[in-house]
Amino acid sequence: MLHSAADQQFEAGSLLSGGDKTDYGAVSNLSLLDTVDSPITLSWQDIRVSAPKINRDILHGVSGIANPGELVALMGASGAGKTTLLNTLVARNLKGLQVDGSVKVNGKVIGREITSVSGYAQQEELFVGTLTVKEYLSIQARLRVVEIPESKKGTATSLEEYRKNRVLKVLANLNLLKCQNTRIGVIGVKKGISGGEARRLTFACELLSNPALLFCDEPTTGLDSFMAESVIHVLSTLSTANRTIICTIHQPSSQLYSMFNKVIFLACGKTAFLGSPTQAIEFFASCGHVCPRNYNPADLIIHKLAVVPNEEDECIQRIEDITRKFEQSVYGTRLDSQLASVTEGRMPEKRRQANICTQINALLQRATIDTVRNPSLARAKMIQKSVMGLFVGLLYFQTKLDAIGVTNINGALFYLVCELTYSTLFGILNFLPSDFPLVAREYHDGLYSVLSYYVARCLSYLPLFTIDGLAMLLISYWLVGFQSAWDQVLLACLISFLIEQSSSAFGIMLSCVSPSFPIAMSSAGPLLTLLSLTGGLYANVGALPSFISWIQYLSWFRYGFEAFTINQWRKVDSPNWNSTNTQEVMQNLSFTESMFLWDMVIMAAYIVFFYTIGYIGLLIRIRRAR
Structure with missing residues (x-):
């Protein structure tokens, strides 16, 4: 996903082109x-x-305060x-922590509902890498923009x-038009857009969704100095539109600091301090x-506030002295008076969720x-199944209907059951691990419900599987x-569908309830072995110990x-075959012809x-992930 420093400098330069004059001597279209x-x-x-x-x-x-139109930096040593x-301000990632004190939006404590009036640009960039920039934003717009503002x-x-x-405007404002039709990319798999x-x-x-409050976690991490400067310039310009922007930042350059x-x-x-960069x-x-x-200045201040190994006592004493002087200074007094003067004001309108049909439709498209x-997944599955179908066909090519042939055909039917199960289940076990971080983030951002995601994702696998x-x-x-009577072919297709969907649903269940992908993988093997051994071919189901x-x-x-066996032998187009032969095959396997419909109902x-x-399982895991 990352390009060279030269690429980053090129895009940074283009970011600052077209529109109003900026401090860089270039112009910016962000005024739109x-x-x-x-x-x-x-x-x-x-x-x-x-x-x-x-x-x-x-x-x-x-304690602290951030006002509209301000770009605020949270800094300090590690x-x-x-x-x-x-995390406390955004009410996220506080599991196992005890939090006291108050966080107020326009003078009112709203707790976790701060998510509905703010945006949170986290440090880890999570996208669906196979989508283009415009496709991804268009789907995000369907989830985030639910009505036209007055x-x-x-x-x-x-x-x-x-x-x-709205999508076109944001693309233009953040200078993403030139890469709007470029796939985002997957690190280590497919190259995409730059950092x-x-x-x-x-x-x-x-x-x-045009939030009035925006949080950013380490927005310049991983970028060169020129690109980092352009990103902070973007945030600075965004704040001039009456937004309140708070970000953490690690050792900014002197130009970024200012x-x-x-x-x-x-x-x-x-x-240790709260005020303007010059006042600091x-x-x-x-x-x-x-x-x-x-x-x-930022390097000096952070160094003075750091606890250096083997110099802990001296550093802690210096920090205690600085924090005490801040509390007693005009800056500390001003902060106290500002906090005391905060009164309940007009609350911004909370972002509403799209209706469940829109959520499912957008997520299904994605x-x-x-x-x-x-x-x-897609090509490999089709190639694998086609090759295995050809292999089974050639292995049991035009099997004769004698005693050995009946056994071979039953073996071919059971092999189809196994192939429909194993490759499907292991192919779908990655259902959750790859999606979980993004889904957890978007769920806690209030974009959609877990049910909407689950239904959409399961439906997206249905055609392929x-x-x-x-x-x-x-x-x-x-x-x-x-x-090959037409009704037998159609019923065989239905049975195949039910078997594959059973294994698909089981794989999704295992993926959702397992705490990690390795545990899901290690559990799947033994479970499938037990289920296949009692499937009717390796051991007669009527002779199994109680x-x-x-x-x-x-x-x-x-x-x-x-179901496959009953469908195959209930009607055989051969002059040497009769109902007695069918009953004999059924008895040898301890199967009952009257169970045919029930087999399909039970699988469903x-x-x-x-x-x-x-x-x-997914609902519990995602709710615990906040």
Whole structure:
């Protein structure tokens, strides 16, 4: 996904082209961005965070305020508590932590509902890499933009038109037009957009809903200095549209440092300073830490606030002295008065979720494109099943209907059951691990429900995990010489569909309830072995010991094989075959012809059961992932 530094410099230069004059002497088209209708003042007071399990205090009474139109930087040395503070402000990633204090939006505590009035551009860029930039944003728009704002109702005749206009505007504003038809890419698999473009795409997704409050976690990490400067310039320009923007940043250059309206320095979980970049330099100079000429102020301040190994006592004493002086300084007094003057104001309108049909439709489109464009899944599955169908057909080519032939045909039928199961289940076990981080993030962003994602993703697999199985069955069907009356062929296709969907549903269930992909993989093998051994070919199901025979009733191998066998032998087009032969085959396998319909009904019931358990498992895991 990452390009060279030269590529990044080129796109940074193009980012600053066309529109209003900027500090760079170039021009920017970012002035086209919408102004926020309901600005947000975010304040936090006496935030204390501790980890009871390890008996450690992380934040000690941290307070602060961010006003509309401000770009605020949270800075500090490693372990200072800036990431914990950001997580506290956005009410995310606080599992196992005890949080005290208040976070207010326009003077009101709203808790986790802060998600519905803000955007959060996280450090880790999570996308569906097989989609193009425009495709991805268009689907995001269907999830994030659910109505036309009152101020924009004259600009579009329909919601769909407004969404398209919004996507094009954001693409233009963040200079993503030149890569709009480029696939995002998958690291290590397929090259896509550059690192700078990926970072701007993260901002673009959040800006679709025009949030008044935007959080950014390490927006410049992984970028060269020139590209990092352009990204901060984007954020600075966004803040001029009456937005409140708060970001964590690690050791910015002196030029980046000067671009922030306000800086907050943390040290050992306490506030060491809050004010403008220039005021920070003056304050630390008054504490005896003068910044030398031509030296990066941020580097100096962070160094003075760091705890250096083997110098812990001296460093902690210096930090205690700085934090105490800040509390007693004019800057600390001003912060106290600002927090005291915060009153309840007009609350911004909360972002509403799209209706469930729109959610499923948008997610189904995204999942279907991803499945079709995934070469390791789509093409490989079709090639594999076609080859295996040809192999089975040639192995059992035109089998004769004698005693050995009957055994061989039954073996071919059971092999089809196994092939429909094993390759499908192991192919789908990656259902959740690859999607989980993105789904958890979007769910907690309030974009859609778990049910919408689950239904859409399962439906997206349905065509692929139906067509490949039917291809294998039909390629081998006439080569082997299975009974080919039209009703038997159609019923064989239905049985094949039910077997493959049973294994697909079981694989999805296993993926959702297992805590990790390796556990799901290691569990699948033994479970499938048990189910196949009681499937009816390796051991007669009527002769199994009572303490183990119950497993057969949990096995779609058994129901699928029985249904295939009944369908094959109930009507044989041969003068040397009669009903007695059919009964003999059934008795040898302990199968009952009257179970034919029940076999298919039970497999359908298991499909519903597996999907239901999978959904419950996914719901629990995602809710715990906040």
